[in-house]
Amino acid sequence: MHFADLTLGYEFPAxxxxxxxxxxxxxxxxxxxxxxxxxxxxxxxxxxxxxxxDTAAHGMFTMSMMASVVDRHxxxxxxxxxxxxxxxxxxxxxxxxxxxxxxxxxxxxxGPGRNAVVVAVRATDSTGDVVAVGTFRVAVPD
Amino acid sequence: xxxVERLAAFATTAKQKDFEWDFTKGVESYETWDEIEIGxxxxxxxxxxxxxxxxxxxxxxxxxxxxxxxxxxxxxxxGGLRQHPLFVVQVVFWCIDTGIGSWLRSPxxxxxxxxxxxxxPFVVGETITAxxxxxxKWIRRDKTYVEDExxxxxxxxxxxxxxxxxxxxxxxxxxxxRYASL
Numbered sequence: 001m002h003f004a005d006l007t008l009g010y011e012f013p014a015x016x017x018x019x020x021x022x023x024x025x026x027x028x029x030x031x032x033x034x035x036x037x038x039x040x041x042x043x044x045x046x047x048x049x050x051x052x053x054d055t056a057a058h059g060m061f062t063m064s065m066m067a068s069v070v071d072r073h074x075x076x077x078x079x080x081x082x083x084x085x086x087x088x089x090x091x092x093x094x095x096x097x098x099x100x101x102x103x104x105x106x107x108x109x110x111g112p113g114r115n116a117v118v119v120a121v122r123a124t125d126s127t128g129d130v131v132a133v134g135t136f137r138v139a140v141p142d
Numbered sequence: 143x144x145x146v147e148r149l150a151a152f153a154t155t156a157k158q159k160d161f162e163w164d165f166t167k168g169v170e171s172y173e174t175w176d177e178i179e180i181g182x183x184x185x186x187x188x189x190x191x192x193x194x195x196x197x198x199x200x201x202x203x204x205x206x207x208x209x210x211x212x213x214x215x216x217x218x219x220x221g222g223l224r225q226h227p228l229f230v231v232q233v234v235f236w237c238i239d240t241g242i243g244s245w246l247r248s249p250x251x252x253x254x255x256x257x258x259x260x261x262x263p264f265v266v267g268e269t270i271t272a273x274x275x276x277x278x279k280w281i282r283r284d285k286t287y288v289e290d291e292x293x294x295x296x297x298x299x300x301x302x303x304x305x306x307x308x309x310x311x312x313x314x315x316x317x318x319x320r321y322a323s324l
Contacts, residue, residue, distance in 0.1 A: 023205070028152075034163045034247075036166055040166070047250065047324045049321075083258070083260070132255075
């Protein structure tokens with residue numbers, strides 16, 4: 001992959017996972033984020049932080065899927081994500097299937113060793129609702 | 143199955159085993175939105191010594207299957223273990239603990255979105271320190287937001303990453319304690 005070959009609108013292969021409680025628990029342990037909204041099932045029945053009795057996936061797990069859209073496709077090519085900005089628009093309820101996609105929206109021809117692209121990323125749930133949007137700046141090989 | 147038993151099935155690293163798995167405990171010492179002073183800055187309570195196990199466990203939690211991320215022997219033979227771009231999350235949650243930035247653990251919190259800047263990958267053997275600065279807090283649609291800058295440096299002072307941690311958190315200690323005691 002070379003910067004000169006990249007085009008606006010280029011679409012990355014999607015990343016999709018069903019978010020089970022096991023996956024949420026695995027993320028909690030790996031992130032060291034044990035907020036009860038993710039891990040404590042009876043607490044959620046009482047607290048209903050998101051107006052639902054279920055646990056919710058970590059926003060950072062959704063963000064990791066969004067990063068994987070770029071990283072899985074371009075990892076071997078030497079591209080590196082430099083900046084990640086995301087906004088979470090809807091909680092991901094346990095059991096939902098999340099699908100993350102991305103496409104190139106900006107080309108930054110800054111010169112050898114400095115070329116970059118901006119990738120618009122988004123994630124949706126099983127209903128098609130958008131759960132997260134973001135922009136990632138990615139350094140790409142010349 | 144009880145929460146602790148469920149989580150124990152996934153704890154593989156020393157850090158994961160030596161960590162409080164219930165964020166409703168210790169809320170009396172967490173920072174609260176109304177008490178946070180913008181501009182206050184300080185080090186994280188812990189330093190993060192990067193191990194291969196830490197990176198592997200995070201990569202696997204991202205459901206990665208590429209042997210460059212999940213097979214250390216294969217990765218070692220092909221240029222070295224890669225880390226998922228979100229590995230910084232584990233580093234920050236380890237470093238912050240119950241000191242400055244502890245609002246990150248608040249029961250009742252919601253995640254509106256994040257901003258992370260990556261400068262260099264973390265390297266096995268590095269010792270990472272966090273410098274946490276209260277950057278901003280605001281009210282929007284009756285929700286109380288807070289944002290810190292968490293800068294991560296290695297033992298040589300090299301800036302590795304900055305995570306601008308941002309959450310909607312309970313507005314005061316009474317509300318934080320109420321959430322924790324539900």
